[in-house]
Amino acid sequence: MSFLNSSLANLSPYVPGEQPQGKKFLKLNTNESPFPPAPSVQQAVAAKVENLQLYSDATQTKLREVFAKQAGIDKEEVMFGNGSDELLAWAFMGFMENGVIFPAISYGFYEVYAKFYHLEYEMVPLAADFSLSLAPYSGSDKVVVIANPNAPTGLSLSASKLLELVAKKPERLVIIDEAYVDFGGESLLPYIHQYDNLLVLGTFSKSRQLAGGRVGYAVGNKGLIAALNRVRFSFNPYNVNSLSLEAATAALADQTYFETCRKAIIKNRESLQEELRRLGFETTDSKANFVFVTHPKYSGKDLYQALREKNILVRWFDKPEITNYLRITIGKQEQMTQLVAALTEILEEWT
Numbered sequence: 001m002s003f004l005n006s007s008l009a010n011l012s013p014y015v016p017g018e019q020p021q022g023k024k025f026l027k028l029n030t031n032e033s034p035f036p037p038a039p040s041v042q043q044a045v046a047a048k049v050e051n052l053q054l055y056s057d058a059t060q061t062k063l064r065e066v067f068a069k070q071a072g073i074d075k076e077e078v079m080f081g082n083g084s085d086e087l088l089a090w091a092f093m094g095f096m097e098n099g100v101i102f103p104a105i106s107y108g109f110y111e112v113y114a115k116f117y118h119l120e121y122e123m124v125p126l127a128a129d130f131s132l133s134l135a136p137y138s139g140s141d142k143v144v145v146i147a148n149p150n151a152p153t154g155l156s157l158s159a160s161k162l163l164e165l166v167a168k169k170p171e172r173l174v175i176i177d178e179a180y181v182d183f184g185g186e187s188l189l190p191y192i193h194q195y196d197n198l199l200v201l202g203t204f205s206k207s208r209q210l211a212g213g214r215v216g217y218a219v220g221n222k223g224l225i226a227a228l229n230r231v232r233f234s235f236n237p238y239n240v241n242s243l244s245l246e247a248a249t250a251a252l253a254d255q256t257y258f259e260t261c262r263k264a265i266i267k268n269r270e271s272l273q274e275e276l277r278r279l280g281f282e283t284t285d286s287k288a289n290f291v292f293v294t295h296p297k298y299s300g301k302d303l304y305q306a307l308r309e310k311n312i313l314v315r316w317f318d319k320p321e322i323t324n325y326l327r328i329t330i331g332k333q334e335q336m337t338q339l340v341a342a343l344t345e346i347l348e349e350w351t
């Protein structure tokens with residue numbers, strides 16, 4: 001007998017990429033940074049441990065101030081979540097009485113949250129080349145959620161196209177999930193003062209070396225952020241723990257380290273794309289910290305399994321539209337060399 005509510009018993013939860021806790025695998029499956037947090041981040045966290053008997057700062061003031069100053073916004077225009085997943089969940093919980101519309105191939109959590117909160121939702125297929133036309137969203141009264149760059153395709157839309165959508169219906173909220181924006185996308189963050197119906201979400205997990213710290217941000221006009229804070233204070237005011245608040249503040253302070261890591265990822269992505277094409281793979285024009293690739297001769301599942309046997313984890317999605325694709329996280333140069341060597345071997349064995 002189960003005590004779980006029937007509405008939840010029938011829900012398929014989000015399936016995260018594997019997180020083997022040993023060192024055995026080369027992990028290229030969950031879009032983390034291959035680089036550790038900056039030394040100053042590690043020091044800031046260590047120094048905060050002695051105050052761990054106290055609750056974290058529910059107002060998140062210090063982190064909000066540092067973030068706001070860098071972003072050129074007011075500190076009332078930003079708040080932080082325990083990962084951007086939490087902020088997404090609250091946005092789905094708080095803003096979507098009229099339903100939600102998002103691409104059918106995108107971040108898997110959108111559908112999970114839509115079901116979790118019993119929302120009316122619409123999933124719009126991507127074109128065959130995975131491009132995302134905004135036409136189907138333009139006239140909809142539902143809240144629009146778009147990841148830009150999109151996951152797992154890596155494709156991005158220009159700020160001007162997205163702003164057209166935002167401007168089209170000022171009474172409709174548009175949420176742009178910018179988890180990967182630092183790797184080559186165009187951020188809409190600078191436009192929150194122009195559009196009251198624009199909410200921008202981002203994370204410290206991908207480009208700030210803090211996936212395990214669980215810190216995400218929401219940026220929008222004061223009214224929107226106050227509304228999200230109402231949800232936060234009705235749920236868990238101490239949502240970001242004090243070590244993570246320190247870590248994120250220190251990560252923002254070290255822009256040089258951030259830039260170094262960001263540029264290394266972009267460079268490694270471009271050279272990996274080239275190597276993979278040389279091996280016969282087709283790739284999308286990814287602007288994220290991963291590539292999305294397919295081989296015309298071999299199935300995605302077989303490639304995934306063959307790499308796994310060589311202790312390399314990549315992400316394969318059991319979805320018909322993308323079943324022959326692999327999403328491969330960009331790592332350090334030597335990790336990319338190891339990946340290319342493994343794929344070269346596999347393809348040689350199979351021919």
Ligand SMILES: *Cc1c(COP(=O)(O)O)cnc(C)c1O
Binds near residue numbers: 107147202205215216
């Ligand atoms: C990784 C990711 C998130 C969640 O990031 P967290 O801050 O780690 O919760 C949200 N959206 C997209 C598109 C992502 O890829």
